[in-house]
Amino acid sequence: MLQAALSRASYNNQVKVTEILASRPEISSLAIEVREIKRRSIMKLEELIDRAISSLKAAKANPYYASSVEDARSIIGRIVGSNKLVILSKSMAAAELDLRSYLESQGNEVWETDLGEFLIQLEGVKPMHTIAPAVHMTREKALILLKGKLKIDVKEDTIESIANTAREFLRSKIIRADIGITGANALAADTGAIVTVENESNIRLVSSIPPVTIAIVPIDKIVPTLLDAVKVAIIQAAYAGLYPPTYINIVTGPSSTADIEQTRVYGAQGPKELHVILLDNGRLNAKSNPLLGEQLYCIRCGRCSFECPVWVHTANYWGGPVYGGPMGIIWTAITIDPIEAGKLAYLCLQCGRCDESCPVGIRLSYILRYLKTIAISGSMSKL
Incomplete structure (x- = not known):
């Protein structure tokens, strides 16, 4: 059943992306531009981090630099506290922190939206794909989970009914939430603007309804300008097979109003506080490695997984404790342990399909071969 679901998802993604690129030739040109944006951004990453922090402060947000998982958890733990209702949007950065479990251990009620x-x-498992975390799941399994875990009676055995049932349950949590936590597709250093792309509208609800919101932004997602950030979001959506996206959101600071005397004050109908966690967790260190540093161009579209003949049989069970697939192994090397990632890389067939499918031209199979040499030598080898 797992292989059947993954094969269908892989095929459908390939068809959708092919149709998008055939009908929108400007997307391929924009992808080349995005690669250059990411290349230049990673080259001057330290400078962009400083600019982003200054811009966030100017926008009345509260920025924090977290060098590790432990730092990030500690910062977020202080902001959230305990006995709060916390809602999360889909975020691999939050998964990198195992944030839901951490916040629950601090006495909070936490829900993914x-x-x-x-x-x-x-279900109690890791996401099975970067953009489609439940790609392995059938409607029958979803019904069992809703009825068994939440004791909810789903009216009809249809995907629409499952989605509506989840909507009703989650809306009751969203409207009462104390804290909302999102990720980011990109952050503009010039303005401090956080850009996200989605189709469900949960990200805009999570980032606009609770009085306190937190955005977790891996530092590799910082780009020079707001225009650059929007271009990254567009390419991520297109190569995920979801173009045009339903929503592209831009958040710059907490809610505000200038309706009285054209004087801006903060804390209007939306959040009164915005906290932004700039997460390193091995990324600056990876920048100094010519191969691992290339992975920092990644926009997390997940297309390399859909193209991978190994992933189609394993989903994200292959790749590490958080990430999965070809890109996931490399992110495991960056954020956890390159030697352990190298051991996982031995399942790679070196077919090169991931290289051909990557919109920003990351040489994934070449990096995976490099990680294999690390696993053999037991240390980071020279390039």
């Missing part, structure tokens, strides 16, 4: 992540939460 993306439908796929919500089902994954009920």
